[in-house]
Amino acid sequence: MPELPEVEALRISLLPLVIGQIIHKVQVLTPKLVSSAGTSRSSCLTKKTQFEEEIKGQTILEIKRRAKNLIFTIENGSQILIHLKMTGQLVYRPNEGHQIVWGGHPIELSHMHLPNKHTHIIFELDRGKLFYNDVRQFGxxxxxxxxxxxxxxxxxxxxxxEPLSDEFNLSTFTEKLKAKKGNLKKMFLDQQVVVGLGNIYTDEVCFVAGVRPTRTVESLKPKEIKKLYETIKTILPEAINDGGSSVANYLLGDGQKGNYTKKHYVYNRGGLKCKVCGSKLVKLNLAGRTTVYCPICQK
Ligand SMILES: [Zn+2]
Incomplete structure (x- = not known):
């Protein structure tokens, strides 16, 4: 699932391309995706018609983000909330030139041939098309x-x-943490203290902060809370700068991917050597997710 850096990197790359463009036509090919959120959804034709008709002819004014949601504001004040979930993908293809920009789930098939069998919504703009693709359709x-x-x-x-905003500071973070119990991994994943960290960035933040994800929130010392806070403040902007772990400004035929993947210390490295101390990284299941940490660097 894309995490905050991937969604933010996608937002930043879409901004100069789509802001100010008129949405001339919207095609909803899979109505259930615009009908409601949640795992079991049925199609609502009223919602489909509303989605296609209310947006049509309007200019895109802004793209904001809250947690992992993208929010498009259009001319008449309407808002389109987009959540990519597990396998959602937004791809912008200009009418002229070859440079396409995409973000979300990295599936070659879905961004090389457009539309394809995983394309569910198409926005026709002045100078290009924006496609929403989703293999598993949870978005x-x-x-x-x-x-x-x-x-x-x-x-x-x-x-x-929101970790990139001013409301996220050491005292608000500490205060929110005091209301929680249980291990750090679970705390980060449930998004109630700070949003945007999923499996990748929870493990990376815990490594850099020197705290094991198995530690309970109650056991954290003030200096460890401070370290976690400072690490979140450092790692997320760095990851966004690098295009996240799965997002890229994709130039056809170039194959470049989000660069932050190369910087991972622990994510997806269970059993390998710690990049800092050389010890074997421990892999376990925590809060239902594969979790990796260094038994020496993290206490
Ligand atoms: Zn280590």
Missing amino acids: YLLFFPDEQTLLKSGHFDKLGL
Whole structure:
């Protein structure tokens, strides 16, 4: 699943390409993706029609992000909330030139041939097309007539602090942590203290902070909380700068991928040698996810 750096990197790369463009046509090929969120969903034709009709003819004004959600604001004030979930992918292809930009799930098939069997929604813009592809179809794109309705929808209610914003500081982080119990991995994954860290960045943050993901929140010393806070503040912008771990500005035929993958200390490195001390990295299952840490560098 894309995590905050991948979604933010995608947002940043889409901004100069789509802002100011008019959406001339919207084709919803799979209505259930615009009908509701959640694992079991049925198609709603009213929602499909609303999605296609209300957006049509409007200019894209802004793309914001809250946690792993992208929020498109269009001219009439409407909001389109996009969550890529496990296998969602947004691909922008200009009408002229070869440079396509994509982000989300890295599947060659889906961005090389467009539209393809995994394409579910197509936005036709002035100078190009924006495709939403999703192999497993867990993602969703929801239409809200205005920002108020979106905020009232409860979609963001359980979300914690936004790590790139000013509201995320050592005291708000510490305060939120005090309300939690259990291991660090679970705490980060449930998004209620701070948002945007999934399996990759939880393990990376814990490594750099020198704290094992198996540690309980209650056992953390103030200096460890400070280290975790500082690490989040450092690692996320660095990962965004590198294009995240699965996102890239994709130049056809170039094959370049998100560069942050090369910098991973522990993620996907179970059983290999620690890049810092050379010890064998421990791999275990924690909070239902594969977790890797160094038994020497992390306490
Ligand atoms: Zn080590």
